[in-house]
Amino acid sequence: MSVKVMARIKAHARVLVVAAALCSAACHHGADTSRHAASETSVKPGINDGYKDPDVDQWISRFERPEREIYAQRELIVADVGVAAGSAVADVGAGTGFLTLLLAEATGPRGKVVAVDIVPEFLDLIETRAREAKLQNVKTHLCSETSVELPPGSIDLVLTCDTYHHFEYPASTLASIHRALKPGGLFVVVDFERIEGKSREWVLGHVRTGSAGAISEITQAGFELLSEQPEADYLAENYMLKFKKAE
Numbered sequence: 001m002s003v004k005v006m007a008r009i010k011a012h013a014r015v016l017v018v019a020a021a022l023c024s025a026a027c028h029h030g031a032d033t034s035r036h037a038a039s040e041t042s043v044k045p046g047i048n049d050g051y052k053d054p055d056v057d058q059w060i061s062r063f064e065r066p067e068r069e070i071y072a073q074r075e076l077i078v079a080d081v082g083v084a085a086g087s088a089v090a091d092v093g094a095g096t097g098f099l100t101l102l103l104a105e106a107t108g109p110r111g112k113v114v115a116v117d118i119v120p121e122f123l124d125l126i127e128t129r130a131r132e133a134k135l136q137n138v139k140t141h142l143c144s145e146t147s148v149e150l151p152p153g154s155i156d157l158v159l160t161c162d163t164y165h166h167f168e169y170p171a172s173t174l175a176s177i178h179r180a181l182k183p184g185g186l187f188v189v190v191d192f193e194r195i196e197g198k199s200r201e202w203v204l205g206h207v208r209t210g211s212a213g214a215i216s217e218i219t220q221a222g223f224e225l226l227s228e229q230p231e232a233d234y235l236a237e238n239y240m241l242k243f244k245k246a247e
Contacts, residue, residue, distance in 0.1 A: 040146070040169045040171050040172050042168045042169060043167075043168060043169070043170060043208060044165075044166075044168055044208050045168070047165075047166055047168050048118065048145065048166055048168060051118065051119045054119060054121055054122075056096075056121050056122070056125055059095070059096060059122075060096050060125075063095050063096045063098070064096060064098055069235060069236060069237060069238055070099075070161050070162050070190060070238060071098060073234045073235065074098055074099055074102060075102065076234045077099070077161065077190060077240070078099065078102045078103060078106055080229075080240065081103075081157070081159055081188050082186075083103055083106040083107050083111075083157065084107070084111075084156065084157075085106075085107060085108045085110065085111060086107065086108060086110040086111045087107050087111045087156040087157060088107075088111060088112050088113075088114070088154060088155050088156045088157075088182075089103050089107055089111065089112070089113045089114070089155065089156065089157045089158075089159065090113075090114045090116055090141075090148065090150060090155045090157070090158045090159070090180065091103055091113060091114070091115050091116065091159055091160075091161075092116045092117075092143070092148055092158055092159065092160040092163060092177070093116070093117060093160050093161070093162075093163025093166060094115035094116060094117045094122065094123075094126060094140075095117065095119075095122055095163075096122060096125055096126070097115055097122070097125060097126035097129050097130070099159070099161055100113055100115040100126055100130070100138060101129060101130065101133055101135060101138070103159070104130065104135045104137050104138045105135070107137065108137070109136065109137055110137075111137055112137045112138075112139060113137060113138050113139070114139045114140070114141050114150065114155070115138060115139070115140045115141065116140075116141045116142075116143050116148050116149075116150070117140075117142070117143065118142070118143055118144065118145060120142060123140035123141075123142060124140075126138065126140055127140055145168050145169060145173075146169045146172040146173060146176070147172060147173060147175075147176035148173065148176045148177055148180055149176070150176070150179075150180035151180065152179045152180065153179075153180070153181070153182050153183070154180055154182070155180045155181050155182065155185060156181075156182055156185055156186070157185060157186045157187075157188065158177050158180065158181060158185070158186070158187045158188070159188045159190075160187075160188075160189055160190070160191075161190040161191075162190065162191055162192065162238070163191070164189050164191040164214055165191055165192060165206070165207040165208055165209070170217050171217070171221065174217065174218060174221035174223075175221060175222075177221075178221055178222050178223065178245060181245045182245075183245065183247065184244060184245060184247070185244070185245045186226075186242065186243065186244055186245075187218070187223055187242075187243040187244075187245065188240065188241070188242050188243070189214060189218070189239075189240070189241045189243070190235075190238055190239070190240050190241075191207070191211075191214065191238060191239065192207045192210070192237060192238055192239075193210045193211055193237060193238065193239045194207045194208075194209060194210035194213075195210060199237065200237070203237065210239070211228065211239040211241060214241060215228070215241060218241070218243055219243075222245065222246050223243035223244065223245060223246060224243060224244045224245075224246045225241065225242075225243055226242045226243060226244050227241070227242045228241055228242075229241070229242075
């Protein structure tokens with residue numbers, strides 16, 4: 001065997017060793033990430049079981065019924081969120097996308113809105129609706145139950161509306177939202193207030209925590225509370241909380 005051939009074989013072997021090392025490191029990092037998420041215990045087991053293999057038309061009629069508060073007040077909610085023109089917004093737990101489309105109009109063609117959900121069928125619906133509305137600044141993104149799966153520092157504002165109580169692994173999910181936000185980015189939460197003796201029985205049975213619990217969890221995740229509107233004029237049983245990503 002010639003010296004040149006031997007040299008090529010040795011060089012190829014070194015490449016394989018380096019590649020194997022990189023692969024091992026990447027796999028190890030992925031395993032660490034998975035173990036970190038897996039270390040958190042579900043705070044509400046089964047809360048998202050109803051979204052597996054969904055009947056989309058049924059969910060449209062449920063999410064977009066006139067008597068549902070956040071649907072009836074959707075335009076006021078989007079106005080109060082304060083979306084800046086040209087900004088990057090994530091609608092986490094976008095559902096059927098009725099807020100996604102309004103957010104896309106608010107941010108304008110130079111901005112973008114990412115509809116984030118764990119249900120592929122909802123994302124397909126949002127893509128169809130955005131196309132029909134000729135909104136080219138709408139993107140869809142499939143997330144997991146432990147992470148929004150968005151690139152670090154890619155989003156100016158995250159809105160989650162009647163979805164926080166569906167965060168089965170809130171610490172992991174909040175950490176992923178914190179990573180996805182740009183420095184000083186905003187996180188707005190609209191969700192059901194939960195008050196014993198006042199809230200509806202459905203809320204008491206379905207929603208695990210009210211605004212006080214949400215504030216505690218979110219501030220522990222590295223966010224600063226900017227404003228609290230538990231009894232906004234147009235919200236009878238929901239609150240709105242605004243946070244800033246702490247430096």
